[in-house]
Amino acid sequence: MxxxxxxxxxxxxxxxxxxxxxxxxxxxxxxxxxxxxxxxxxxxxxxxxxxxxxxxxxxxxxxxxxxxxxxxxxxxxxxxxxxxxxxxxxxxxxxxxxxxxxxxAVPPLVDLLKFQNGSLRELATAAILTLSASASNKPTIAASGVAPHLVQILSSGSVQGKVDAVTALYNLSTCTENCTPILPAGAVPPLLVLLKECRKYSKFAEKTTALLEILSNHEEGRSAISDTNGGILTLVETIEDGSLISTEHAVGVLLSLCQSCRNKYRELILKEGAIPGLLRLTVEGTTKAQEKARTLLDLLRDTPPQRRLASEVLESIVYDIATRVDGADKAAETAKKLLQDMVHRSMELSMSRLQLRAASCTPSEMPPA
The missing domain is CATH 1.25.10.10 (Leucine-rich Repeat Variant)
Structure with a gap:
């Protein structure tokens, strides 16, 4: 004691x-x-x-x-x-x-973001990130004109600076009191570069795709996404390799593009081979991602036969088999199994085999659902 x-x-x-x-x-x-x-x-x-x-x-x-x-x-x-x-x-x-x-503190911090002094600029970015994590601070920081300076850091900062800038922009983008978008369309190219370079499964990819989805709600943002070299391909790769959250945002971006102007964006999305990843997402994604993937597949599917691309033929064949074997209710699940089988081999080689199966297949030959 x-x-x-x-x-x-x-x-x-x-x-x-x-x-x-x-x-x-x-x-x-x-x-x-x-x-x-x-x-x-x-x-x-x-x-x-x-x-x-x-x-x-x-x-x-x-x-x-x-x-x-x-x-x-x-x-x-x-x-x-x-x-x-x-x-x-x-x-x-x-x-x-x-x-x-x-x-x-916010006005002097914004001034420091304009600084040429790298270390002070990075510290100011870290401070904005930390302070913007508080919900009650978001409106003040969002209204301060900080966004363009954070976007600049996406291109010119250190690795840590870029990570902090993305996270700060993400924090501010969730500001409910701020109706006007705080993200300039100029954020698109550096965000797509960062998404291309990072691990698609990372938290960083989740925040980056979330910002891109916000930007895809505006015409300027959509144009910037399709104008950026390899932009749509990077989103397709994220749908294939991303986490549940980043795939949900990435499919949201592509859906936003296609819904805004189907004629403009449809071919661009198909050309990058989006179908297999979208099919898998209809089964393996979050509820929202599944819904978005199905809607997007519907928008991508309906085309004149002579203009169909190989990936689209593949998708319609898979659904055709799946629907006839297991009915419309279980089509997505069966399609996923077929697709996994095909992904392991070369798709081009699988095409002729699949077409034969589509013509002659009976339910007993299919794997159980």
Whole structure:
């Protein structure tokens, strides 16, 4: 029992020391000269790492407003020290995120995104990402004109900068109070490049495809997607290799294109060999993805026979067999099994065999549904 009491006393002493240190650093950041403020900001950054409670204690001691004021300093060391301190104060602390934005941090952060100084620009991007995770901050940040600067980072930032910019744009795109789209159509080419280069199964791909789906709801965005070299192919590859979420968004993009102007986009989508991935999605995707894939297949299917492409012939044959064998209800499931069988071999070689099967197949020869 005595051991526990001693431990409790030691913890209390340590907490008191920490509290005194927090108060001391708050005095320095509020009243000190520039050098004192810079050192205090560095110390706040270190100490703020330790716990959510410490971060809250710093906020209660009044350090946020003076740190935000330091972001406006012409001294880059002061700006960087303040930025790093604010980042640590915001991590996993919703109230601090709100306080930082309420203290006027967004305009100086947007200014820092215009900077040529790479490290400060990346830190500002990380700060916008962190602060935009809070729902109540989204309207303020979305209205600040930050989006074009984040889009620029998609092309010119470091790998981490690009990841942070995509995530920040994703956070802002879910801002329900912001009716006007915050994403400029100029975001399309860099987003498609990033999607092409990243692992299609990653969280990053999920956010990138989500942004592309938002952009595909506007004519400018749709044109930018089809005008970008390899853009539609990248979306088709995502449907084939992506996670449940990224495939859902990717098929949503293609559906949006095809619904807006079937004549313009249909051939472009078919040419990239979208049918097999869409067929698989009708069975393996999320409920929304299945629905979107079926709708898109219907839009892609109906064409004059002489203009049908190989992939479309394949798709109609598979559905024809599946419907005759198992009826319309189970057609998608049977089609999936047939398709998996074909994907393992060369599709061109499978074509003639499939056509023969379509003409002569009986239910007993088919795999059980």
């Amino acid at each position: 005595g051991h526990n009491t001693r431990m409790d006393q030691e913890e209390e002493t340590w907490n008191q020391k920490k509290q005194n240190l927090i108060q001391d650093l708050a005095r320095k950041i509020i009243h000190g000269d520039l050098d004192t403020k810079i050192q205090a900001a560095k110390d706040i950054r270190k100490l703020a790492k330790s716990s959510v409670k410490t971060r809250s204690s710093f906020a209660a001691a009044g350090v946020i407003q003076p740190l935000v004021s330091m972001l406006l300093s012409s001294n880059l060391d002061a700006t960087e020290a303040a930025l790093l301190a604010l980042l640590n104060l915001a991590v996993r602390n919703e109230r601090n995120k709100v306080r930082i934005v309420a203290s006027g």
